[in-house]
Amino acid sequence: MRLRVTGVVQGVGFRPFVHRLATSLDLHGTVRNDAAGVLIDVFGPAEVLDEFVRRVAIDAPPLASVTGVAVVPDDSALAVADGFRIIASDDAATAAAAITALPPDVAVCDECLAEMRDPADRRYRYPFVTCTQCGPRFTITRHLPYDRPTTTMAGFVLCPACQAEYDDPTDRRYHAQPLACPTCGPHLTLHTADGVVAERDDALRGAQRLIDDGRIVAVKGIGGYHLVCDATNATAVATLRARKGRGAKPFAVLVADRAPLAEVAAVSATEQSALVSPQRPIVLLRRTPGAAGWPELVAPGAADVGVMLPSSPVQHLLLDGLGTQVVVCTSGNVADEPIVTDDGDALRRLREIADAWLTNDRPIHSACDDSIVRARGPMMVPLRRARGFTPLPVPLASDGRAVLAMGGDLKGSLCLAVGRQAFMSQHLGDHGQLATYRAARQAARQLVDLLCTTPAAVAIDAHPGYLSARLGRELAGEWGVPVVEVQHHHAHVVSVMAEHGVHGPVIGVAFDGTGYGPDGTIWGGEIMLATAASVTRVAHLKAIPLPGGDAAIEHPARTALAHLWAAGVEWDPHLAAVAAVAPADRQVLRTQLERGVHTVATSSMGRLFDAVAALAGVRQRVDYEAQAAIELEAVLDPLATGAYTFPLADAAGAVDCAPVIRAVAADALAGTPAGTISARFHSALVSHVVHQVRTSACDTSAGTGGTVVVLSGGVFQNAWLADACEAVLVREGCTVLTHRLVPTNDGGLALGQAVIARALLGGNG
Numbered sequence: 001m002r003l004r005v006t007g008v009v010q011g012v013g014f015r016p017f018v019h020r021l022a023t024s025l026d027l028h029g030t031v032r033n034d035a036a037g038v039l040i041d042v043f044g045p046a047e048v049l050d051e052f053v054r055r056v057a058i059d060a061p062p063l064a065s066v067t068g069v070a071v072v073p074d075d076s077a078l079a080v081a082d083g084f085r086i087i088a089s090d091d092a093a094t095a096a097a098a099i100t101a102l103p104p105d106v107a108v109c110d111e112c113l114a115e116m117r118d119p120a121d122r123r124y125r126y127p128f129v130t131c132t133q134c135g136p137r138f139t140i141t142r143h144l145p146y147d148r149p150t151t152t153m154a155g156f157v158l159c160p161a162c163q164a165e166y167d168d169p170t171d172r173r174y175h176a177q178p179l180a181c182p183t184c185g186p187h188l189t190l191h192t193a194d195g196v197v198a199e200r201d202d203a204l205r206g207a208q209r210l211i212d213d214g215r216i217v218a219v220k221g222i223g224g225y226h227l228v229c230d231a232t233n234a235t236a237v238a239t240l241r242a243r244k245g246r247g248a249k250p251f252a253v254l255v256a257d258r259a260p261l262a263e264v265a266a267v268s269a270t271e272q273s274a275l276v277s278p279q280r281p282i283v284l285l286r287r288t289p290g291a292a293g294w295p296e297l298v299a300p301g302a303a304d305v306g307v308m309l310p311s312s313p314v315q316h317l318l319l320d321g322l323g324t325q326v327v328v329c330t331s332g333n334v335a336d337e338p339i340v341t342d343d344g345d346a347l348r349r350l351r352e353i354a355d356a357w358l359t360n361d362r363p364i365h366s367a368c369d370d371s372i373v374r375a376r377g378p379m380m381v382p383l384r385r386a387r388g389f390t391p392l393p394v395p396l397a398s399d400g401r402a403v404l405a406m407g408g409d410l411k412g413s414l415c416l417a418v419g420r421q422a423f424m425s426q427h428l429g430d431h432g433q434l435a436t437y438r439a440a441r442q443a444a445r446q447l448v449d450l451l452c453t454t455p456a457a458v459a460i461d462a463h464p465g466y467l468s469a470r471l472g473r474e475l476a477g478e479w480g481v482p483v484v485e486v487q488h489h490h491a492h493v494v495s496v497m498a499e500h501g502v503h504g505p506v507i508g509v510a511f512d513g514t515g516y517g518p519d520g521t522i523w524g525g526e527i528m529l530a531t532a533a534s535v536t537r538v539a540h541l542k543a544i545p546l547p548g549g550d551a552a553i554e555h556p557a558r559t560a561l562a563h564l565w566a567a568g569v570e571w572d573p574h575l576a577a578v579a580a581v582a583p584a585d586r587q588v589l590r591t592q593l594e595r596g597v598h599t600v601a602t603s604s605m606g607r608l609f610d611a612v613a614a615l616a617g618v619r620q621r622v623d624y625e626a627q628a629a630i631e632l633e634a635v636l637d638p639l640a641t642g643a644y645t646f647p648l649a650d651a652a653g654a655v656d657c658a659p660v661i662r663a664v665a666a667d668a669l670a671g672t673p674a675g676t677i678s679a680r681f682h683s684a685l686v687s688h689v690v691h692q693v694r695t696s697a698c699d700t701s702a703g704t705g706g707t708v709v710v711l712s713g714g715v716f717q718n719a720w721l722a723d724a725c726e727a728v729l730v731r732e733g734c735t736v737l738t739h740r741l742v743p744t745n746d747g748g749l750a751l752g753q754a755v756i757a758r759a760l761l762g763g764n765g
């Protein structure tokens, strides 16, 4: 019998598992990797073969994800074997033929950790210990099939002891591609401005002394460099903030397994399992109110703090020997550039930030930031999809042409849809920096190389100024394929539909900061009727003129003044937002608004959040995207009563924000607490959504199958709003779909773009 096994079956100990299973059942034959997955030739009595087929699927190793076990009808190539053998991977010929999922990077396993901490083991304190069940995968792989020569470990020649493990089917390191030991593998070095100052264990101890002394050390990890300092040392954290030019933006922390997390945050069972999962993402935890100490240092003013547990052996060793149990562990980059992976780059670009570099000689082929997730009830949802998840594909409900989608300019991420799978790139950072452009170009090249597919089209955002779109046009030109422009909020909505395998029509609620509308204004408060191929905007916030356009995003106070002006409310200096803008600047703003010069029309929900946050006195200037909205949600008083009211849409579908702005301003002037204003505004939004959905469902008589509502866009990172909208809509009898696999922010945009482009292109192959 010849069997074809598909799914994530390479680099996860699958062939040794097949070998053990076959041997235990006394079956003969062979197993091999090829570009389509795993191919098994097996001989034995029919009933034992049935047992074998059944157990191949259900007993597979934990990291494997078997999507299919099929008997290959043409068994003419079968050759009778004696015993059971593992055959080395076939080469490029088969690699070109088909698609195999490459496994993501996996946190070090318990068995490897135990060896690393055992003084009698030959890998005692060895920071590159790994086996078939753990270690780097995606970040070290140059191309498929996944095998040692195609990884960045190719340059390390196995010593006899490692080679013996690699060749022994009964060993847990049998064909573990990144296998290494102190004799033959990579090593740590510690650099300072003076050059290399220590190697191996001395390098590690040197880095620990520096961190304990309050210094900042750049540490090379699985997918790039991190900047690390003592999170309990206020001076160290402040220095890192200042050097990174980061303002108040929260830092993620890396926490020792033994650290008492419960003192600073309530950790649910769902969150705990995410923390210890093989992906080891940053988990956003709700801070315990009033808990002092490091959470306020690393995430000032935020309701959540981002926490991760050590995932690589280096991180374990580092934390094991530190005075503190909590270190800041933030991407080693400048501002919103991509994470640094190259050793020379790290020394140059992080020179102004780091005091020292704890590095090693294992090259990183693909940058991969830490993933960020948050619990929504019993479910974990991604806010940033990268290490541990990339390049796991999102399964698609239907086939279509190969399309590369470029995503947006913020939270850049690409998507290559091939067959029934959509491969998302890692998070690439914000466009606008040369480094992000390079990273996006490299990620595009890498997706195409890994999957041996040249796209039939490139999908881009319709914004004429987007750099991601410009890169998409360049790539399409190089490949000689068409470009498909996709409207931003249509892409958001279809991205959710793609995750759920839904064709629509659905009612899409797309709330976010910035997205280019076909009328040339900035959209972001949309209710749409959508399928993959078509979209109708049924309701939206009434546009207001915003002086300075995108520049206003940094100044919620100015956005508040624009909203007040549009609502006909006087700029009373008793309002915090008005007081925050200097009188002279107010005069300039007023002139711009009255004459309509240097203004951009926007119907963005993100800007409405900014305006309300500023009016409530929560935030007048932001250091990072969505800070005002995040803080407005954080102050929401769940016990507050009352709600503002959005009016009904006019004949053109426009919903005037003026009544809400007037009510917010009146409350603010009356001294109503920010938590109450926030609660009343959030409640108003939920009613607005429910009302619009109800009206749209009637208008379109969406059929008898019930109304399907999709929530997407960056505003739905707001957990309170997403939960409340979902709960009320479900009570109304709607089916509510939200993101589970890709982020609801622009990091998930590319998935929707790819699916829309396919629908518009039509055809297969």
Ligand code: ZN
Residues within 6 Å of the ligand: 108, 109, 110, 111, 112, 113, 129, 130, 131, 132, 133, 134, 135
């Ligand atoms: Zn392991």
Ligand code: ZN
Residues within 6 Å of the ligand: 158, 159, 160, 161, 162, 163, 180, 181, 182, 183, 184, 185
């Ligand atoms: Zn070795």
Ligand code: FE
Residues within 6 Å of the ligand: 488, 492, 512, 513, 514, 515, 713, 714, 745, 746
């Ligand atoms: Fe967006």
